Amino acid sequence: MERLWWHDAVIYHVYPRSFLDTDGDGVGDLPGVRRRLPYLARLGVDALWLSPFFASPMADFGYDVSDHTAVDPLFGSLADFDELLDAAHGNGLRVLIDYVPNHTSDRHRWFRDARADPAGPRRDWYVWRDPSPGGGPPNNWITLFGDSAWTREEAGGQYYLHSFLPSMPDLNWRNPAVQEAMFDVARFWLDRGVDGFRVDCAPLIAKDPLLRDNPPAATGTSAHHRDLGGFDSQLHLHDQGHPDLHPRYRDLRALLDSYGEPGERIALGEVHEYDWPAWSRYFGRDLDELNLPINFGLLGTDWHPEAIRTTVRAILDAVPAGAVVTWVMGSHDDPRVASRVGPAQAANAMLLLLTLPGTAILYNGDELGMPDAAVPPERIRDPWGLRTPALSRDHARSPMPWSPDSPSCGFTFTGVEPWLPLTTPPGGTVRDQEADPSSLLSLTRDLLALRRASAALHGAGLAFLDSPPGVLAYTRSPGPGSPPGAGGDLLVTLNLTDQAVPLDHLLPPRPSGGPWRRVFTTARTRDAAHTGQGALAPAEGAVWSAGDGGGPHRT
Known part of the structure; x- marks a missing residue:
């Protein structure tokens, strides 16, 4: 199958409110995203996805849209968006924007x-x-x-x-006029040059037409990766995911494919479905619906080799032939990766995300190892958190720390207080980590360079290996027809423990004989990397090459 730009892309998710404030109101904006495009280009990602910046009363921070074709003044203007889009394309970056089809604001x-x-x-x-x-x-x-x-x-x-707040009424997608109006919204942004959409809450646009009650959930069971409180008291069989949604997404795909060459404009889909065969139906029977239904499996998987293997295998087994799986480790709706797995394992989480087959979504700040921010009750802004503080999403939405020389860490250029409290990762701000070759930011750049250079990381082949307790090991293989000199298999080893692991029984024999060659390590110092000559250091992840290729070294 022809390889398209998104088949193994890394998409950088920007939460605009928290990226960079250029007008001094304490809230990030579109000019701020444009100003930091060189940072994204240096990082080595392929595209950025922008959370909503549309006109909105901000009851749910932009997901309550009051005008789908206007930029909210909080974020700038339509001219600012056009300048951002042109600048992104000039930096070699595609741009995806949120598309919110299920509901509008009650002020729409x-x-x-x-x-x-x-x-x-x-x-x-x-x-x-x-x-x-x-x-x-x-x-x-x-x-x-x-x-x-x-x-x-x-x-x-x-x-x-309304599936969310009372001020966010659900649209009726069974009315053809609604579909046409929402497709006009898509055309508006496609005509401006966007490269696609992230479809918000994709399963919600089709509910049971008979409006049957949802059955109760068994006590202590949840289909979600985190406890959602009262929502998990029901099995949500009838208020989402009705089969009527599939013709709508086939129509959306046809609309996208009508812009340029088929496959150039894409739809990511937010699909919180943890029955993997049911999740895979969003690709369409003929791969003619959502290009990339996002799976959220790794967000709730225990940080243990067997749990990770089980989740990844189940997802890959469910992916239809020819389809591309999309992985996430962080999100603006979930606790930060570094807080879930611990700061010592944040680099391994990044290594896992960027060495699995398919497309990866990298949430802004995770390349720095940002932890959840401490948000006191009086500073909570999230409507969910205001009702249930334990479920607040504010902790994962803390502003980006750009530099150490101002109280706002360079997020805003005035003395105004940022809209949410700041947090600084253990490795420091962006400026600190750019100057430190052992930082997680530097590691992520090196890993993205390895990903681009390695045919094995562009292929679909993945095989898990037997490994010592606490170690996750798998090989990645180039796809058929890879060009000569592109490199052979890669072996990925992740030490998920705080103890060194001897390599004696970890590295399998190479088919061609000779030693495996380490081409990448998360070890922070040369001493730790040197330990890896005979062992994986505590919390070390490494990539090993079975051929003479394999891209840049980090040892």
Whole structure:
């Protein structure tokens, strides 16, 4: 199959509110993203994905869209976006933006029309129902926050559906006018030159048309990688993932493929589905739906070799032939990688992410080893966290620390307080880590260079090896038809313990004889790397080459 740009890309996820503030209001903006594009180009990623920057009341920080084709003044202007897009392309970076199809803000003109005129043409653009026969909501569906998914309008007495906040009413995708209106939104941004979309909450656009109640979940069970409180009290069989969504995503894919060569413009899909065969259906039977349904399996997997092997195997087994899997280790909705696995293992987490077959999404700040920020109760901004502080997503959204010479670590150029508290990783700010060849940032750059240079890391072949307790080991193989001199197999070894592991029984015999050659190590000092001549150092990850190629060294 023809290799397209996204088949083994590394996509850098930018949360604009927390990237760089250039206008002194304490909130990051689009000019700030543009100013840091050279940083992303030096890092070596292939694309950036921007979380929402659209006009919004900011009840959920931009996911409550009030105008899909306008930039919120908090982030700049449409001209600022165009300049960012041109500059990104000039730096060799593709640009993906969020696409929020499930709902709008209640201040969107569509919902204002629907609310004002029950007999009007836009009423059916949203999901309205009469009360249940006994009074009350039409069914038992609940929001992600654990509240009823229905809000009653005093005027007329009907309820409208919302999967999130009451100020975020769900669109009715069974109305063809809604699909066409949302596809017009996609055309607006495609015409400006974006390279694709990250589809927010992809399973939600199609619910059970009969609005059947969700059954209760068994006590102590959850399909999600983290406990979502009241939301996990139900099995969400009827309020998402109805088969009617597949024709909609085939239509979206056809729209994307109509811009330039098929496959050039893409759709990432946020698919929080942990039944992997069900997750894989979002590719489409003929790989004609979402190009890259994101899997979130590694976000909740125990940091133990057997658990990681089991998760990765299950996901790879579910991927249809010819499809490309997408991996994430960090997200703006989840605890930071360095806090989940511990700072000593953050480099191994990066090595795992960037040596698995397929596409990788790197969340801004994870290349620095940023931990979760300490956010006191009075500073919580996340609407979820305001209801349930333990579920607050603010901890993972702390502003980027760019330099050590200001109270805001270079995030804002004035004395204003950033919108969330700052945290500085153990290795320091971006400027600190750029000057330190042993930093996680420097390691990530070297690893991305190795990924680009190695045919094995572009291939689909992965085989896990038997390994000592606490060590994850696997080989990566070049795909068929790799050019001569591109290098042979690579072996990846991750020591997930705090003890040195002898190499005697870890490195398998090479088919061609001779020793394995270390081409990359996460060891922070030459002394630690030297230990690796006979052992993997504590928490060391290494890449070994079976051929004369293999790209740059980090030893």
